[in-house]
Amino acid sequence: MGASLPKQMNVEPAARPLRIAFVYSRLPFPMMRGDQLTVSHLLSFLAARGHTVDFHTLATGGKVEPAQREWLDKACRTVRFYDQPKIAMLLGMVRALFTGIPFQVGLFHNAKLAADLEAGIGAGDYDIAYCYYLRTSPAIPDPTRSSAKGWRSFLAMQLSQTLNARRIFENETNLAKRIFYFFEAKRLARYEARIWRKFSRTVLIGPADVAAIREECRRQGMPEIDNWVYGAHGTDTERFQPATREEMVPNRVVFSGSMLYQPNIQAALWFVQRCWPAIRAAVPDAEFIIQGRDPVPEIQRLAGKDGIVVTGTVPDVGAMIRSATVCVNPMLAAGGMQNKLIEYMACGKATVATAVANEGIRAPADTLISADEPEAISEAIIALLRDPDAAHALGQRARAYASRDWTWEKHFLDLEQAFYDSLEDRGQ
Known part of the structure; x- marks a missing residue:
């Protein structure tokens, strides 16, 4: 490459x-x-x-x-x-x-x-x-x-x-x-x-x-x-395109970002500890992909447990994002804006994000689901996994928003x- x-x-x-x-x-x-x-x-x-x-x-x-x-x-x-x-x-x-x-x-x-x-x-x-x-x-x-x-x-x-x-x-x-x-x-x-x-x-x-x-x-x-x-x-809305049906994997949840960056590490660990057990209990074949360069040992240790995959560096972050049914951005820290959130939306993905994650982008309520508490995040993801049509419709609105406002x-x-x-x- x-x-x-x-x-x-x-x-x-x-x-x-x-x-x-x-x-x-x-x-x-x-x-x-x-x-x-x-x-x-x-x-x-x-x-x-x-x-x-x-x-x-x-x-x-x-x-x-x-x-x-x-x-x-x-x-x-x-x-x-x-x-x-x-x-x-x-x-x-x-x-x-x-x-x-x-x-x-x-x-x-x-x-x-x-x-x-x-x-x-x-x-x-x-x-x-x-x-x-x-x-x-x-x-x-x-x-x-x-x-x-x-x-x-x-x-x-x-x-x-x-x-x-x-x-x-x-x-x-x-x-x-x-x-x-x-x-x-x-x-x-x-x-x-x-x-x-x-x-x-x-x-x-x-x-x-x-x-x-x-x-x-x-x-x-x-x-x-x-x-x-x-x-x-x-973001590059030509590179980050909506997925074809062949690219998508049912019940896959994706979190993307550098796994050397402390706020991303905190977000991934918090989501796995506080949200993922409820999601797996409701959707037993759900898969959580942690995609990002240089995963620290705490992240690496999650690999292979309860449907969790840790990828490390990948040649094309967009490919994994497009494969998701739902993308998640459970940031607790950080400021500014989240590139990953715009990439999710440009790919037409149903996205669940915390208020901190959406702070710099200020995406409208009809383009993503905003939730901060573990129960609310888990329930939103479960509902989207169980209703692919609703997830698709949310993703379409997200794509339109990104294409219009975030080039x-x-x-x-x-x-x-x-x-x-x-x-x-x-x-x-």
């Missing part, structure tokens, strides 16, 4: 091309994480619109195949990978310990990246400096101290990391992890309440993330964030408009 590449965007060239410095904290391939998917597809969009992009990223968290590097070189004017040795990451963690910044910010500090950006921005090379995720925010120069004029900076915070870390802490049972997330949430709260003021715009997924940061601003005695724009992301192009065009608005100093 060849190296996976982002889709070609269905857009016309922009009337006003921009010069953009794009900053990221890890390699954008192999597109196994939600942020890798988003970054690689945003690069594809910017290239299709004719914008000039210099891509600066740390050489962490991925692997770029030759075909993918060739694609990057075509999509961007320059591509710069910055080594992040383990000793540098360790020193960054130590620095974070003594300065009070979030550990993730210390971990990804790179002086060379920051120096190159300051030089390029100072030389007037860019209209927009776009930083994806909080962790590389120190690399963007403070506009008030920059000699260059007229450029604007965007911090794609996406989700409130404070909200995310706090929820992980509240649902974590491992003592060491609870301690870590307790202190990291406090550090993130102090940081998020302040860092937004350094940027022209802060990009957030939805109202819950805005509300969480506003609350932290009040707690910290800081002005409330007022420069946010919504910047959700979409990559729609949300990236909104972000691009925010770029233009910021350069004209209008819109918040």
